[in-house]
Amino acid sequence: MRIMKLEELRFGTELIKRGFASMQKGGVIMDVVNAEQALIAEEAGAVAVMALERVPADIRKAGGVARMADPTKILEIIDAVSIPVMGKVRIGHFVEAQVLEALGVDMIDESEVLTPADEQFHVDKTGFTVPFVCGARNLGEALRRVNEGAAMIRTKGEAGTGNVVEAVRHMRAIMGEIRALEGMSSQELIARAREIEAPADLVAECARLGRLPVVNFSAGGIATPADAALMMQLGADGVFVGSGIFKSGSPERMAKAVVEAVNNYTDPKVLADVSSGLGEAMPGLDVKTLRDDERLAERGW
Amino acid sequence: MAGKIGVLALQGDVSEHIGAFERALGPGAETRVVAVRRAEQIADLDAIALPGGESTTISRLIEKNGMHRLLAEFEGGIFATCAGMVLVASEVDDPRVSPLGILDIGVERNAFGRQAESHEAYLEIAGLDEPFHAIFIRAPLASRVGAGVEVLARTELGVVAVRQGRHMAFSFHPELAGDLRLHRLFLENLSL
Numbered sequence: 001m002r003i004m005k006l007e008e009l010r011f012g013t014e015l016i017k018r019g020f021a022s023m024q025k026g027g028v029i030m031d032v033v034n035a036e037q038a039l040i041a042e043e044a045g046a047v048a049v050m051a052l053e054r055v056p057a058d059i060r061k062a063g064g065v066a067r068m069a070d071p072t073k074i075l076e077i078i079d080a081v082s083i084p085v086m087g088k089v090r091i092g093h094f095v096e097a098q099v100l101e102a103l104g105v106d107m108i109d110e111s112e113v114l115t116p117a118d119e120q121f122h123v124d125k126t127g128f129t130v131p132f133v134c135g136a137r138n139l140g141e142a143l144r145r146v147n148e149g150a151a152m153i154r155t156k157g158e159a160g161t162g163n164v165v166e167a168v169r170h171m172r173a174i175m176g177e178i179r180a181l182e183g184m185s186s187q188e189l190i191a192r193a194r195e196i197e198a199p200a201d202l203v204a205e206c207a208r209l210g211r212l213p214v215v216n217f218s219a220g221g222i223a224t225p226a227d228a229a230l231m232m233q234l235g236a237d238g239v240f241v242g243s244g245i246f247k248s249g250s251p252e253r254m255a256k257a258v259v260e261a262v263n264n265y266t267d268p269k270v271l272a273d274v275s276s277g278l279g280e281a282m283p284g285l286d287v288k289t290l291r292d293d294e295r296l297a298e299r300g301w
Numbered sequence: 302m303a304g305k306i307g308v309l310a311l312q313g314d315v316s317e318h319i320g321a322f323e324r325a326l327g328p329g330a331e332t333r334v335v336a337v338r339r340a341e342q343i344a345d346l347d348a349i350a351l352p353g354g355e356s357t358t359i360s361r362l363i364e365k366n367g368m369h370r371l372l373a374e375f376e377g378g379i380f381a382t383c384a385g386m387v388l389v390a391s392e393v394d395d396p397r398v399s400p401l402g403i404l405d406i407g408v409e410r411n412a413f414g415r416q417a418e419s420h421e422a423y424l425e426i427a428g429l430d431e432p433f434h435a436i437f438i439r440a441p442l443a444s445r446v447g448a449g450v451e452v453l454a455r456t457e458l459g460v461v462a463v464r465q466g467r468h469m470a471f472s473f474h475p476e477l478a479g480d481l482r483l484h485r486l487f488l489e490n491l492s493l
Binding site for chain 1: 310311312313314315316317338353354355357358361362365366383384395397410411415416417418419420421422423436438439474477
């Protein structure tokens with residue numbers, strides 16, 4: 001048997017990036033701000049953690065410009081857990097992305113939760129070895145991100161509100177738009193691609209697959225096990241829970257309950273069981289009371 | 302033979318495994334491929350695939366769903382990739398995973414490093430004429446291989462594919478490659 005040589009390996013290919021995202025399916029990715037929280041998330045069965053300076057609910061409170069976390073914070077979390085560690089960069093801030101890649105994060109979230117750095121361009125994600133996840137509210141936005149090299153999409157929802165309504169709106173939009181492609185002729189698909197400002201080949205691929213060509217998680221406002229199961233039943237491949245875990249009354253129990261809810265999302269008996277006695281969920285916000293400049297989902301295009 | 306193959310559907314790339322087995326069996330096959338979410342589904346399977354995913358998560362859900370003993374004592378064939386290889390081992394270098402002890406191997410998790418070290422390569426595998434397109438994602442290695450275990454492939458860093466009786470385990474992801482030769486080899490062994 002010939003032994004494989006290390007110089008014959010290929011790194012950071014599309015297949016490797018999208019493959020990483022596939023391994024996260026059926027899982028819960030949790031926002032954490034220190035090693036202690038990261039260990040709680042891992043112990044609860046999270047498939048990955050998002051290393052942050054502050055969870056979105058606190059970013060809302062703090063105001064000002066929200067940036068990439070301090071590298072010390074990210075390294076502390078990388079050292080604490082064996083599951084993948086993700087980090088957020090500002091929309092278009094490719095140097096923050098270079099920094100996170102150098103730190104060794106496993107996936108970068110180009111996120112509207114942080115203050116955008118570029119109002120014209122998102123990061124060109126094809127130039128990185130590390131895979132990216134990006135937010136989207138509809139099919140056109142999702143496919144523009146995929147075209148820029150995103151290996152995973154998450155519907156945006158409205159982060160830091162504990163209110164699932166926007167997550168539902170965005171997931172229903174994407175799933176509905178894909179269903180509407182079925183049965184279209186190739187000419188109609190091209191016309192539709194122009195309408196939604198997405199590349200025609202990616203629109204045709206969605207029509208053929210009956211889904212996005214990459215893994216699609218739900219994010220932004222998931223605060224309870226039932227919220228997480230709702231998003232799974234609406235077609236999400238998995239969920240991001242931001243403030244919902246560590247802003248709840250009992251983070252350890254909430255973290256485990258959300259993991260079990262995603263694992264048993266079609267079984268109301270299990271959902272009833274895991275939802276019982278969790279204590280207070282995070283405080284919620286009515287999205288209608290937010291000013292336009294407080295709506296994070298509007299960032300990016 | 303009309304058989305039933307299950308893919309453990311607790312977390313990970315389950316649909317890719319189901320799709321790969323369905324393609325390997327071919328159209329009109331009598332053998333069915335099903336997603337396994339509950340313990341009571343395990344008993345009447347001829348084979349089960351343990352997919353890629355996060356081994357800590359899947360291990361926890363195996364315990365939570367009361368599947369540990371059923372899987373450890375499973376008498377059909379097991380096809381394990383990446384996280385699956387970690388789970389079927391006898392020893393794992395990490396107390397966060399409770400291995401099933403099905404294969405006589407010791408496994409090191411994330412042995413190549415983080416996602417930046419994930420890679421594709423063409424790999425020579427015992428029993429295949431042409432190299433195999435292997436996709437390694439935060440992959441494990443078999444750091445110890447027992448006497449009854451056949452090594453099918455190794456890299457400079459260590460053993461990445463093994464067979465023990467009806468069972469096969471891989472550090473990499475045959476279900477992502479579009480190359481079904483390892484699936485077919487597994488099915489032939491089981492006469493499926």
